[in-house]
Amino acid sequence: MGELVAEFEAERGRLTAVAYRMLGGRSEAEDAVQETWLRCSGALGDPAQRAKVGNLGAWLTTTCGRICLDVLRSARVRRETYPGQWLPEPLVDPYDPGPGPDGFAPDPAERAVRADQLGTALLVVLERLSPEQRIALVLHDVFAVPFDEIAGVLGGTAVAARQLASRARRAVGASDAPRHTADPAEQRRVVAAFVAATQSGELAELVRVLAPDVVLIGDGGGHFPAALRPVTGADAVGRFTLGLFGQAGRYGGRVRARPVLVDGSLGLQFETPHSSGRTLRLVTAFAVHDGRITGIFNQLNPDKLTRLPDIGAEADWPPRW
Template sequence: MGELATEFEAGFEAERGHLTAVAYRMLGSRSEAEDAVQETWLRYATALADPAARAQVRQLRGWLTTTCSRICLDVLRSVRVRRETYPGQWLPEPMVRELPAADGFAPDPAERAVRADQLGTALVVVLERLTPEQRVAFVLHDVFAVPFATVAEVLGTTAAAARQLASRGRRAVTAPDVPRHTADLAEQQRVFAAFAAAVESGELDRLVRVLAPDVVLIGDSGGHFPAGRRPVVGADKVARFILGLFRQVDRRGGRLRARPVLVDGAIGWQSETVHRDGRLLRMVAAYAVHDGRITGVFHQLNPEKLAGLPPFGPDDAWPPRPAA
């Protein structure tokens, strides 16, 4: 059984990335997604120990996806009350990684797959509007192309009902007030470079031109730092808010470390400085980009959601150092 067990374990590990992606989109929390994947492994290992149960694992990815989705559905139902009592605005725990190439924006096949999978903080934020059942149906079918018959099996309903749940989720995701995020990484590079240059210049009009007229900014501090309890909406208001943040650091004479990163598969910004009360203030900013402008800005400041960030390098300072 040793070699067979190793083979089964290797099969699971090959699907771990896929399962984590499914769980994260459903739960909006990296730690909860990892817990769901671990629970999926435990159920898979239990099934392998029972010949009758092992016989049900005919198509590994399908079986694991179904099992993981059921676990996520249970979690979603239990966290809804917690989210309703969350202090201030809620944003997902970001998935942050270093840029994949020297320039950070090479549109390789892996990054095209990221876009096809609709990665991005904006999507996870809007999924919070859905019921657990709508969210599971939409993510499985619209993001991962799982057939409605399988979706129905996960939800314990009919294929027709699953189709309706996904349709309701789709309408919410494409509602007019949802920040659109359609740009590939090359376009994100251009927009983000213009955004960073405008912020560094401190010129309000220049920053406004990079923002969509109806841009929305959401900040989540989890009650640990001051943050708005409502979104900031509109290019002028968002621009003034962002420039105000940088001026606060300048007035205190504080050091700001910052660099571009990938946040949930899209271009983002990782920074840290010292808060006026002496605490380390870390932030991950994610952006939604559509039609050459930023449509959504998402500031994650809650230290409980920022564990395991990539370390800064010696050149990660603000303003950016000129190229040698």
């Protein structure tokens, strides 16, 4: 069993990445990976059974994919009754502007890993797909899993799996999701301009940073007030954003913020007093395209922010780059 444990642990990081992109939540992803281990240890704990499986990585991917498919099917019912708008649980990592050139990933190997990350905007779009389409698209287009292996996850043929991925690809391409094409340097420049405009309190200055069709989505999970529907358009999003920061100031505490990486892209982590007397913790992800912000995603549901790194006593507004 010791060798099997070692083999599984070598695959754990990849399996967690697969599960997160399929499910949109770190906690759900880790639960899926743990269930994968339980099935692995039960089915392959005997060395004779393990010897029958040539490619353990493929076996684990198929098993994890089936578990995720079941979770997605049940999640559809839960999310239909979700209070307000739903956003994925963010993966938040520190942003370190040195020693790398942009603070994203100084090591080339890390850059390669981050290159396949799905930003928040695309994770939101994936929610519109059927569970089968989402599984097929993520496994094939993000992780290059062959269609015959995907067929094993979905319980169909390779042809059917290919068709599901193709339909999913068309649905994503035809969606009105905010575009996110900016490289790290552009992300930093645009997000810094957003911060400066927000700090100024000038609506016209903030609107210049926003795309005309920008969309803002907030997920309070019923714990904190958030817009029940997406806020769209530069003027409406600008007014909403300035109102949010003005509201925080009225409750007498300072806004503390710092730049972070949210699902691999530049974002912001906040803490600020709330009228309820509690501290509101907020993670904001951005979609940036052609020098402007096309999407703002505010995650303020505390149930989805249990893994946030400590913001640090030195954090302040405006955040330090």
